[in-house]
Amino acid sequence: MQTEADYYALFEAYQRGELAAGARANLEARLGAEPRLQQLYAEFGELTGTLAAYGERRRTRQTIADLHTAMLAAEATPVFEEKQAGGLSYSVNPRLSLSRTEQKLREFWSGHRATVGVAASVAILAVFSTLLGLEWWRAAKTQPSLYGYTVLRREVERIKQNQQALRRSINSSASISAAGPVNNGKFSGTGFALTAEGYIVTSSHVIQGADSLLIEGRDHQRYHAETVYSDVKHDLAILRIKDRKFSGFGRLPYTFKGGQADLGERVYTLGYPREDVVYGEGALSSRSGFNGDTAFYQVSIPVNPGNSGGPLLDGQGNLIGVVSGRQDDAQSAAFATKSSYLMRLVDSLKNRQPAQPYHLPRANQLAGAARSQQVKRLQDFVFVVKVYEQD
């Protein structure tokens, strides 16, 4: 009885042609007759064939890997195109010559460009959202506490458009200023007459940093003015008109209240938040100002930039304060310096031998008149204070 291994030996000898003629004929006959043996032979063939092919494949793989290494080596040390075997002539594809580093970089880029793109977008987003977030946080968090108090001097640049439209008419009616182009003020506020001789009151923050000042009345009369005194703590300033031609305002219709006004008193103001005079009224809502400052009243009058320095009067036409500012985070909370502080300031100035004496008005002509009548009289004594800063 022959084992499978014996048959294999037989098959191998047969394939190599090592069998004697008789044995070969015997085997061939058996292969023809016995399907069992036939199958065994087929399996043997397939097995050894696969083994041989597998070996061949491994050698080929090695050969090709060697080719690649050889090619890279040849690239590294540039040699001239060698004469090709078998008379083959072939044009070699033009190849970009890249440095080693550049090749690495290119590989990296082509492999990772999607990732790099995403990372870059994320970075940009993060940077911008951080910046915006900080900006937002600052705006939301710090502003109320630091800047809750807004002074009401008006930035004229912001409404340049309006002013440019108005400039021509201003020029034509201006009697005092030179004929040349008018330099519009950088800031403006409101001021009102203190005496008939040309003293004017406004807020000190209005004239802060002023190079020159211009006072302009309702009839577009313009006067040059100079600062006489500025009290930053109480936000008060006294100006004097220095034009020679100036002949005085005429009798002032209002008087200045020396004492405190009462809570709930109906009060009103006139000012120049726009090019035209604006009336605003409300009530005296507190006898102290921002953060409990007792030099100020709190009034419920809607005020806007440009209202600063405006007069605050009670129903009888007594001047009780000077509009100074407002609180941003509170509904219509405006602040005005108490007139008693203004009086004290005037008293102290009287003793300094001023260029012109202070003759404060003594008679109130507004008491008892209707509000509209009061305003009509008053508006001739309320002015725009234009501030020019040195460039």
Add this chain to the structure above:
Amino acid sequence: MNTDSTTAALAADAQLIQAIRAGDERALSQLYRLHWPMVSHFVLQNSGSEDDARDVYQEGVMVFYEKVREGSLELSCQIKTYLYAVCRRLWLKRLTTKSRLHGVRLLDEEEYGPYLNTGAEEDLQEAEERDRRFATMSEALTHLGEPCRSLLEGFYLLEKSMLDLTAEHGYTNADTAKTQKYKCLTRLKKLFFASYKEA
């Protein structure tokens, strides 16, 4: 591309194939160097690395080489186009498995346009079948254990003579070694066919 240059290129291809079939290693080397830039450029363009390009190209050249050696290559286009088609196919396959994206789109060079009817598809399927067979064989050899594995590998894969193997494995004579080899073969047969047929 005009007809003259195509004809010339086909003639050069035919010469090259003949030389490779004859076993001229320099011809294979020349072919290898000639088309490497094309394939490496293609793979690099399509988010592959230099190593990917090498693997794909070597696989592609292998398919081509085996077909040539068998003499069963039926080339209906230039070698360049054929290799491009094979490598394109291979890279597409790797890219799909790697990225698990179904909509992988490749940037193609216009120059190698008619790669769709090169017969590369069938050749590749054949090569894959062969790969599977070899993989099974490799696994079977691993499971066979020593000394059968090194004996069979030495004889069939490395083509060593029976005498060398006798000396290497310390058999008393060549006949013992042979008997051992046949026994090993019967075991390998069981392992190989068991996993190959079932797969």
